[in-house]
Amino acid sequence: MLLFSSELLLAQSATKNISWYQPHYVPPNEVKLSVIYEGTLNYKNTELKSYSISWQDTIGVKKGFSPQNRPYELKMIVRSADTIVGSYTGLSTQLRSCNFITNAKEVTIHFWLDKNQFYTKKVPRKLDSDSIKAKDKDFIAIEVINALEFSEMFKTRSEYDAIKINLNKTNQNIIDGYDHKTVILELNPNIVWLDYINKGALNPDPMPRMGPTYKNVMALNRYLLNRETGKIKKGKHWLLFNGVRKCCEIDFAIIDPQLEYKDKAGNTFSGKSLVKSKKIDLNSFHYNEFKSIYNCLPY
Secondary structure, rough: HHHHHHHHHHHHHOOOEEEEEEEOOOOEEEEEEEEEEEEEEEEEEEEEEEEEEEEEEEEEEOOEOOOOOOOOEEEEEOOOOOEEEEEEEEOOOOOOOOOEOOOEEEEEEEEEEEEEOOOOOOOOOOOOOOOOOOOOOOHHHHHEEEEEEOOOOOOOEEOOOEEEEEOOOOOEEEEEEOOOEEEEEOOOOEEEEEEOOOEEEEEOOEEEOOEEEEEEEEEOOEEEEEEOOOOEHHHHHHHHHHHHHHHOOOOOEOOOOOEEEEEOOOOEHHHHHHHHEOOOOOHHHHHHHOOOOOOOOOO
């Protein structure tokens, strides 16, 4: 409410159009992170090194949720310089671990906080005063969900800054000192809110009139597809050449250089080749072939 009031006041008192962008705020999250070398295995006639990564978190503990049944969880993806080597994007039984195979000397881990699609809650058969009691655990669970802070409602998911890990192992096969190592997951500074407010217009009385406001979320370091023109640029370049006002209205999708995309004819294109082309024929692809920032894999 305070934020809305301040924006309203700003819009009413502005003598010129105002635009700005700032990192999407995500509260810090502490985890205990472990990365272990598991040995080698043969994959498609190639010997690859195998690793496991695991983490401990306290998400939902203060709200009283079970570790195996909570409405949100940490998800993660592991990338080398060339490809995706491992990921955990949710299962019916929540995991806090992931295996990956690679011969790369360094990987990047991306964590994000997202909804648990398999979360289940029991709803009381009746919601009258007789069935709602302090000891009614089902009702208490619902009340807890309704009482979540705004940052925990996940109207947009929460991404954390990337973690680079050197895959050097010790005698105990511990990687880069990650043996229940305390790591503070911080916000990803490349995920930004865009805000634009038109200058306020005065009525004859004179009374401030609120100008139109525009908002959007953008990834500065990712390749963004303009769903109207088919052009592809990095977010920071879209912002530089188009400005906040126009970027607030563009329907962007993410192009991931390490993924593959299929057109309507069934032809496969690497994300890297699409990025290199700088523009695609949108009529050749289904709309849902490209993901929005809200459901793409971080990079």
